[in-house]
Amino acid sequence: MIDGARLVYEVLTSDSDLVAETGGSIYGPPGLPAGFTLKKAVMFYGDGGDESTQLPVVEQTFTFHCYGETSAQARRVYSVLSDALWRKAGENVTVNSETWRLIFTWHGGGPYDLVEPELGWPYVRVSYILRFIREAM
Amino acid sequence: MKVWATVEMDFRGKEAKRRGIDFIHDYILDQTALVEEYAKFSVSPGVGPGPHPHRTEHEDTGALRDSITSDVDVKGTRAIGEVGTDLEYGAYLEVGWHSRAGRFFRYPWLEPSLRRAKRSGPKVAQRHAHVYFRGDLTSKPQRIQAGYIPPGIRWEPFLQRFRGPGGRFISREKFEALLAQYHAEQGIP
Numbered sequence: 001m002i003d004g005a006r007l008v009y010e011v012l013t014s015d016s017d018l019v020a021e022t023g024g025s026i027y028g029p030p031g032l033p034a035g036f037t038l039k040k041a042v043m044f045y046g047d048g049g050d051e052s053t054q055l056p057v058v059e060q061t062f063t064f065h066c067y068g069e070t071s072a073q074a075r076r077v078y079s080v081l082s083d084a085l086w087r088k089a090g091e092n093v094t095v096n097s098e099t100w101r102l103i104f105t106w107h108g109g110g111p112y113d114l115v116e117p118e119l120g121w122p123y124v125r126v127s128y129i130l131r132f133i134r135e136a137m
Numbered sequence: 138m139k140v141w142a143t144v145e146m147d148f149r150g151k152e153a154k155r156r157g158i159d160f161i162h163d164y165i166l167d168q169t170a171l172v173e174e175y176a177k178f179s180v181s182p183g184v185g186p187g188p189h190p191h192r193t194e195h196e197d198t199g200a201l202r203d204s205i206t207s208d209v210d211v212k213g214t215r216a217i218g219e220v221g222t223d224l225e226y227g228a229y230l231e232v233g234w235h236s237r238a239g240r241f242f243r244y245p246w247l248e249p250s251l252r253r254a255k256r257s258g259p260k261v262a263q264r265h266a267h268v269y270f271r272g273d274l275t276s277k278p279q280r281i282q283a284g285y286i287p288p289g290i291r292w293e294p295f296l297q298r299f300r301g302p303g304g305r306f307i308s309r310e311k312f313e314a315l316l317a318q319y320h321a322e323q324g325i326p
Contacts, residue, residue, distance in 0.1 A: 030240075030241055031233075031235060031239075031241025032235055032241065033239070034238075034239040035239065036239060043241075045233075047245075047248075048249070070300055070301055070315070070319075071300050071301070071307075071312050071315075071316075072301075072312065072315045072316045072318075072319040076320075076323070076325070079325075112296070112297055113297050113298065113299055113312070114296060114297065114298065115298040115299075115300060115306075116235055117225075117229050117234050118234060118235065118236055118237055119234075119235055119237065120300070120304060121235075121300075122298075122299065122300035125232055
């Protein structure tokens with residue numbers, strides 16, 4: 001069994017456009033790191049799905065929070081993230097010496113322009129369903 | 138001499154349509170009630186997230202549970218069930234938030250309820266199909282399938298907000314204008 005969030009992290013950090021847009025500020029669970037100050041960034045977490053112990057398939061919903069100093073910047077991060085996920089469909093990532101292929105990306109909800117209630121930070125919330133399949137050893 | 142072969146089919150279309158609409162209405166009513174029941178249970182005192190995670194003066198009053206309501210809207214052959222709350226913190230529990238200390242809190246209570254209810258959708262649909270389509274309209278009511286319910290949540294306008302330069306809240310129109318300006322500055326088509 002593999003951690004789906006780890007696969008998504010590898011997919012996102014291997015996209016040069018997204019890394020350039022966010023300056024590499026891409027964070028998986030449990031959230032933004034302590035001491036984070038508002039800038040362009042992507043934070044995501046798994047939102048349910050299947051990690052089969054029998055089949056080499058991971059299909060999960062992932063929710064992404066795209067941050068920026070303004071709502072417009074957050075939207076820009078979201079559009080780069082969206083492009084990255086569509087572009088990466090069909091490509092491989094390697095985690096723990098296993099190669100996984102992102103088979104498809106399916107839009108699951110959003111985008112919604114929101115503001116963090118305690119911090120006042122603008123972000124765009126969007127969900128995608130991602131399916132990975134492990135390549136034959 | 139003429140030979141006539143006549144094939145007739147009495148589909149009773151109006152009757153089928155009426156039964157279909159009644160079926161959809163009852164099915165969505167049941168599904169919506171299920172979502173509401175699951176959602177209320179998941180935020181009940183003792184089951185739900187409890188008081189505010191970092192405000193000690195807060196206590197679990199069950200206000201969120203009591204605020205959850207549902208409604209079914211039927212328009213022609215389409216029925217839409219809605220379950221939700223007007224309490225803003227209910228929405229933030231659903232989507233999550235970062236505290237000032239940098240910790241991410243989240244207690245989704247609506248979408249899991251939707252998914253849970255959706256799992257029982259085929260059985261509920263089958264039960265209603267037996268009621269509405271038994272007899273001469275179809276001999277195999279168990280083959281009738283309910284429509285797909287996308288497990289999505291539409292956020293109410295109070296949750297969608299926009300921030301402009303300087304951290305000011307701005308209107309959607311202003312945001313759209315700033316977004317276009319930002320794209321022009323960045324050379325984004």
